[in-house]
Amino acid sequence: MSGNCELGRGLRTREKNATEGGAGRFEKTAPDARAAPPEAHESLIGRKTVEEVPLTGLSFGQPWPAATRMLRNLCRKVYGHRIRNTRQAATMPAASHIDRLLRHVRRHGVVRTRDLETLGIPRVALQRAVDRGQVVRRARGVYATPGHATTRHTDVAAVAARSPKAIICLVSALEYHGLTTQVPHAVWIMIQKSAHRPAITSPAIRVLRASGAALTAGVEKHKIEGVIVQMTSPAKTVADCFRYRDTVGTDVAVEALRDCLRKRRASPADIFEMAKVDRVARVMRPYLEALT
Numbered sequence: 001m002s003g004n005c006e007l008g009r010g011l012r013t014r015e016k017n018a019t020e021g022g023a024g025r026f027e028k029t030a031p032d033a034r035a036a037p038p039e040a041h042e043s044l045i046g047r048k049t050v051e052e053v054p055l056t057g058l059s060f061g062q063p064w065p066a067a068t069r070m071l072r073n074l075c076r077k078v079y080g081h082r083i084r085n086t087r088q089a090a091t092m093p094a095a096s097h098i099d100r101l102l103r104h105v106r107r108h109g110v111v112r113t114r115d116l117e118t119l120g121i122p123r124v125a126l127q128r129a130v131d132r133g134q135v136v137r138r139a140r141g142v143y144a145t146p147g148h149a150t151t152r153h154t155d156v157a158a159v160a161a162r163s164p165k166a167i168i169c170l171v172s173a174l175e176y177h178g179l180t181t182q183v184p185h186a187v188w189i190m191i192q193k194s195a196h197r198p199a200i201t202s203p204a205i206r207v208l209r210a211s212g213a214a215l216t217a218g219v220e221k222h223k224i225e226g227v228i229v230q231m232t233s234p235a236k237t238v239a240d241c242f243r244y245r246d247t248v249g250t251d252v253a254v255e256a257l258r259d260c261l262r263k264r265r266a267s268p269a270d271i272f273e274m275a276k277v278d279r280v281a282r283v284m285r286p287y288l289e290a291l292t
Helices: 002-027 066-078 086-108 113-119 123-131 156-164 168-176 235-245 250-264 268-277 280-292
Strands: 110-112 136-139 140-142 187-192 205-210 219-222 229-230
Touching: 002 250, 086 110, 086 113, 086 123, 110 113, 110 156, 113 123, 136 156, 140 156, 156 187, 156 219, 156 235, 168 187, 168 229, 168 235, 168 250, 235 250, 235 268, 235 280, 250 268, 250 280, 268 280
Parallel strands: 187 205
Antiparallel strands: 110 140, 136 140, 219 229
């Protein structure tokens, strides 16, 4: 009997505690923020403290435009500048970036994706210009205006834009200098022996490797369709053709030497000097003596 009384007393005590705890949990009111002044702390943006910012006149029961204006004025006092419209802040920078991009493309002919960071233009602006038809993709990473004229050197410019350190050589250089009747089906480039092959699939490329003076001697810079292109000079190109005569053919090398001398694109002394650099002086000497 006594056990049942104690059990009943314990159950009543637990119910009372649960009731009081629930009432206390739901009836507890939040302390009034105005009852005690807020702690003065340094603002993360300005030097003003919370106590120095007047909150008088701000009522969220007012119509939405009036409350928005009052909130802006309050933020201007705290941050020291005026908050602009969200839509203007989102659209104006994008429009200005696209305008800068189009001015650059019209001035230089093409733009590379790697140049966007230097120009301070986000890639999303380039994508928007492509979606609107303001620029078109000429090759991977190379963009131009839709009315940009395509020439026979467009592939050379596209390769140079994607691989600025590559040097245009052999048949591609001969075709640019007008020293051959051959039409290259790929862009011939020369790179450092230890360099990685450029990841270019379109247009097609043919890669040669060299080092030292054989790579750096006789290199000129030309501007093709707004792109700075490194290319071998006429004399160096002729010497390279004799060096790689097994690749391009001896007839192509002899034709290049004959046209170079006939059109006076280089003197015999310059050609022989480049032949020394390529270590083909003994091979070229009979041809030079026969054609001069």
